[in-house]
Amino acid sequence: MVDTSNDGQSGPRIIQWLLDTRPLWPVPGKLKPKEEVEKLKTVASRALSLLSESEQASVLKYYHLKDAKMSLASHLLKHMAITKYCNVPWSQSTISRDSNGKPCFNPMGATKPVTMDFNVSHQAGIVSLIASVGFDARVDVGTDVVCANERERHDYAHIEKKGFFDWVDMHGDVFAESELDHMKLSHVPISLGRPDISMRGFAKDALSRCQWRNAKLDLKVTAVDGEESVAQVDSNSVVDKKLRRFYAMWCLREAYVKMTGEALLAPWLKDLEISDVQAPDAASDIQEANSLVVGEVVKEFNIFFKGRKVTDVKMELSALGPAYMVAGSLSMPKGNPDLALGPWHILRLEEDILSVAERTL
Secondary structure, eight states: OOBOOOSOOSSOEEEEEEEEOTTSSOOOSOOOHHHHHHHHHHHTHHHHTTSOHHHHHHHHTOSSHHHHHHHHHHHHHHHHHHHHHTTOOGGGOOOEEOTTSOEEOOOSSOSSOOOEEEEEEEETTEEEEEEEESOSSOOOEEEEEEETTTTHHHHHHHHHHHOHHHHHHTTGGGSOHHHHHHHHHSOOOOOOSOTTEEEOHHHHHHHHHOOOSSOEEEEEEEETTSOEEEEEEEHHHHHHHHHHHHHHHHHHHHHHHHHHTOOTTOTTGGGEEEESOOOOOOOTTOOOTTOOOEEEEEOOOEEEETTEEOOSEEEEEEEETTTEEEEEEEEOOTTOTTOOOOOOEEOOIIIIIIHHHHHTO
């Protein structure tokens, strides 16, 4: 199997990194949003000094501090991957863009450059980078990270006014029709609080049709001895499960599309189907709201393009903490049947990035 670690050893590999910017570069005092970004020049001066002037400007253009921090982290991770695996000093890890606008590294004057493809994503303070390094031919990769509750108030407000189905339809242009139906109507796993009862027929239909918050669903259930009774389920828990599934499907689709180098405006979006997706469960007994502990990892997906099954793409979707999910996608090269995605490595700013960068300037 191809090595997926990030220990600097040689050989073809898939790199998967995460950087949590939420605790990084705190800005003191109560400032206006743009003033907070301006303060970043001071509190993140060491990290900013590792970027070119144009990259610094692209970081500091943001209105909100959280967006500027994620942009800064994204630049650092891309330079770090190039420096560590393409054998160039940090100062020469110039980031370019290919014909589709996807970031890439084009070494100047290299006779046998290291083959690399990389992609980054960021959401709600978390930045992910995936890279393929050292393969005989380019292996395209893509990543996306989502936070299912970042827009919770906004999502709930729309759903309470117009329903979950209408909320899904707002995003209809970027999903296949089968995916939209799945997000709205497919069964979501709900705990009934008792292992000896199960749902049938009309009860499952009631869950499938559920799209409103703040209601109680009376579901007919059957015990193992055949006795029937009624179990009451809060519709909020059903809608929350459907919302998490939506964000899981969004995450997978983004990772796939970014792997191809095209944006979510690609004309073939509705020809792509990732079917029967269920969101990975968060780890149980998470004590801290900011935790990124790994939960369930889903590794098998049915992918179709224009009705034909896609067999040369591998994807994974991992639950992180209570609300985050991160996806990785890679195109399978011929002759590498064991190529696989691995765990996501959470990097430390000081030890894993800044000190390495400063040693290789």
